[in-house]
Amino acid sequence: MVIEQGQVAVITGAAGGIGRGLAEEAGARGLRLVLSDVDGQRLAVLVEELQGRGVEVTSLVADVGDMQQVDALRDLAVQRFGGVDLVFNNAGVIQTGFSWEIAADRWQRLLDINLGGVINGIRSFMPLLLGQQRPAQVVNTASLAGLVCSPMLGPYTVSKQAVVALSETLHYELATIQSQVRVAVLCPGPVASDIMTSNSVVGGATQQLDSLLDTSIRQGMDPRELACEVFAGIAEGRFWLLPHKNFKPALERRLCSILDETNPVFQMAEA
Template identity: 40%
Template sequence: MKNLQGKVAVVTGAAEGIGKGIATRAAAEGMKLVLADINAAKLEVTVAEFKANGVEVIGVPTDVAKEQQVNALAEQAFARFGKVHLLVNNAGVAVAKPAWETTQQDWDWVMGVNFYGVTHALRAFVPTMLQHGEEGHIVNTASMAGLTSQPSLASYNASKHAVVTVSEGLHHDLALRQARIKVSVLCPGWVKTAIAHSERNRAEAVDSAATQGVDAVAAKVGMSVLHAVQNGIPVAQVADEVFDAIAAERFYILTHPEMKQAIQIRMEDVLQQRAPTLLRI
């Protein structure tokens, strides 16, 4: 999909970070925007910024973990613009804990946003996108954690691996039906976002097991992640990679070429049936 002028983009997690960067690039391409985020106040500010620059945009406060809210997002998008051409499932959160300390609430929250946020959107948007029959593109945000496995990030790793494999299957499903909708899975490394502080948007109360003393190794991993994110690449660079992939119809979007070696090592671990290598990404 090369000509984006006047077409419609839906972006979740769009009030800041990678989502806002992608929305900014979409606006620069002349697209109309439907922006979703769980933080209604921040979303309102972001929408106002776009409107001040003459962008045709609406904002829909959305918790992507809730199917009804994603369905409502789709209804508003199609009611306002009639069609959707670019769907970017980007909202994401993270928890840094060893697997045995990751509570059911942690799993529900991380999988709800990172994984079910994608699957809810596919059900809500794809049938109508197929029905209108125009060119389209779906970008699902995974992570390098969807292609490798890092310590103390069990729920995050699992959610992002799930996004990768669902995206791969989605590609096949659409291709076998000769659909005009293409798919990309975004697997960034470290990017300057607020992902390390995603607990701020956690609505439900955290159970007592989650408030106990933090495991020392997990705490060290969490600090390493925070440092790496603070020194990551800018979101605008990620957005450029995304739109290059859309134009080229490229499936895997790897924003950090230097991390490809980590993927190769993991694949070799699998094929040689050896224990996982601890990868520094």
Template identity: 40%
Template sequence: MTQARKFFGGGVAVVTGAGAGIGAGLARYAAGTLGMTVVLADVDGASIARLRKELEDGGAQALDVVCDVRDPAALEHLAERTRTEAGPVRLLVNNAGVEQFGYLWDTPVENWERLVRINISGVFHGIRAFLPDMLAHPGQSWVWNLSSIGGVSTAPLQAPYIMSKHAVLALTECLHQEVELSGHAGHVHIQAVLPGAVASDIFETAGGVRSGDVTAAEEQRSAMLHIKAQAMDPVRAAEVLFSQAAEGEFYLMTQPAFVGGAMAARGDSLTRRAAPALPVGGRLQPAY
């Protein structure tokens, strides 16, 4: 038995943004390999219904709940259905997220607000809805908040997304301290997930700009799509993350050398108090 199956096997996992990408990969691995009951949450009801059927056809137990993480009441509803239909949560994955391309001054206000409400407030709402019960329950449990390699780096033409991932990382680091301060660190484990390139549709569905330098925004989208073919399989990414989580790591990285290199570079630039520099080759710098 692997350490991951020892800790997570048989428990309940709740995954927001489970309809595609790394969210779906985490759900597939949790259900198919670890034997977890998986609660699939997403605004795309058709996608999570298909995934639930796939998991159930494979012998797993799953529940799909349409949920918009921008709405705190929707997260409360998700938590209530999980309590009554699945049981105590062993793993909460606050994963739902969206991208945005373009110069910051060209970004539509509604795109900015949508991204902030999903990428940042969605994590907060998930914590508010689920964490109190997890703290009260005596069993071991885990909270994973999805940051990104973008949470420890910078990139032009993706400022809203990068900002949001820095925010999620800081939120998670503070939450880790608060759980320890409140005396719950022995049974509730807070971990930050920093994916590198993992296959997903986030770039296709990303917001763009309607005016200003539309070309720059779409060139950045194209650059990100170009590397998608070399991105990591989401189920393989899930395997790596679960293994690190079981080992007690705080920073969970899909590609430890790549993401770790970005962390080291960030630390070095802060130590030197160096202004952010454009990447070699120009403005089209991948960030995930």
């Protein structure tokens, strides 16, 4: 898809991390923005900063796990800008711990946001994008956890692997109807953010993991750098957006294990 000034981009989870990087890069490219996040205070700060740079932007405090709130985000985009060209289903949270020790409400909340948010985004925006009868792009944020598994990240891994599966299914569906709408799935490794603040501590077994994850994420790829790679991938028409390449040996081991029907063995990712 050709990215042009004046196009409209909707970004969920926009107040920090990947979402903020996407918003800043999209604004710098002359796109008009419709931003959402559950953190109204940080969202307002971002909107003010972008407006100060001359970006046309509107926002809505919204929980992507609630279909009605996602519909309201879509309606805001149409009312303000007349349509939508790019949808970034990006909002996400994380949860660590033994899968059986994580409370049911924490499991459900994570699934509602990480997976439900993407489902709601597709169900809400896809009829609009298809009805416009012009090129459009959906980008669903998954993770390397959408392609490989590791211990102590059960809910997160389940949600992200489902996002990958849903995105690939949507890709095939859009091809079947020869649509001008395209979908891509973003599977990054560590990207600088404070996503670990969404984590709820479960027992003491994950304290070391939580600390390592938090450090790794905060020292991860700059969100603006990631956004540049995302927009490059959109321009090239790529479905798989894989900014971190060092995970591929782990993915190869997993695929070989499946094909060879051998039991999986976890190994730490290569540096």
